Amino acid sequence: MPRLILHIDLDAFYAAIEQRDHPEWRGRPLVVGAAPGGRGVVATCSYEARRYGVRSAMPIAQAARRLPPETVYVRPDMARYAAVSRAVMAVLATLSPRVEPVSIDEAYLDVSGLERLIGPPQVIGRRAKDVIQAAVGLTASVGIGPNRLIAKLASEARKPDGLTVVAPEQVSAFLDPMPLSVLRGLGAKTAPRLTRLGLTTVGDVRALALEALRRHLGARGGTAIYQQARGIADDEVHPERARQSISKETTFGEDVEDPLVLRDTLRWAAQEVGFLARHGGYKGRLVTLKIRLHPFETHTRSRTLPVPTASDTELLRAAWSLYQTEPWAGRPVRLIGLGLSGWAEETPEQPDLFAGEPPAPHPRAERLDATLDAIRERFGEGALHRGLSRPR
DNA sequence: TCTGGGGTCCTAGGACCC
């Protein structure tokens, strides 16, 4: 039986939350990210700001030069955004129990078989958008297709507040005219390898033999692109993917040479990582120090410990000794941080969204009220939209 | 023009063991 995969992407997520909670900022260019005078980039910006050509990951100084004086700049409040995200994921779970969050503002749902319960794909997609609007007062763009790649490209096809369904027989017509960079794994470095061959669209890539693709992209990458260009891609949705690493890093406002400041910063990172690890029930053996030296030279150094740990002091000791064994002392540091990975075999899985609660019998969108109460209880009123309204 | 922070996955060489 063919799968039906839904991809949902919350529109301008951080910026939309800020505008939701500050009505006076609605309709104005708004940037969530670094302070306009400082170092850093745009995390997300409102659609009003995008009209000036501002995009995610653009250096904040460059964005500030383009944007008008009435622009609002806000620092990210990740704890708040994460609460909204969890509320969205919870309400999506009333549609289908197979929800895989892929980032704070994106998820895949396996909605195969829901046509009998809800209706055709268009209606399922509409329902997903409605329950999110009702729960948190935000718009989302939805794409539905036979696998994850097509669902994702469908949600990107119309934004914001879009809804696009691609049936299996429409896949090649949908894919062929797209720029080849939409395929997963063709980024800034590898896409030009194909562009140099005169290829520009997915249709062009589809015309290429498997052997040629493997020659230019490597055996693994070449095969993956060959299949994607034919609309063949992963359609498994994994509701409880375990995380593989925990890390914390920071970029200094100005480069730092004082070893005491570096050590204090690593201590902070060790405490943050240790806290997250202990609360998730993780212990890891691999400690990685990350450092970015002036002007923009990045290194990692890692050490495998004999015994898995989640201890702040052990993390700090390992990271600091990695720093000290390198001839970096005295060189100005732009960024420093550390990570923990390599979980012990017996590390328990991260508890899922509803851990500890009785399993919901047959979750359906009709149970929205009960779900909203549960969300309010777990994530606080702030996660929810004020002036709650029911979907029709 | 200056380039965040949080991740995932892959590659490749060397050590080491059988």
Next chain:
DNA sequence: TCTGGGGTCCTAGGACCC
């Protein structure tokens, strides 16, 4: 004195994604 493969672990870096 020279020489196999295969497998696993460790480490560093890079590409990519949101």
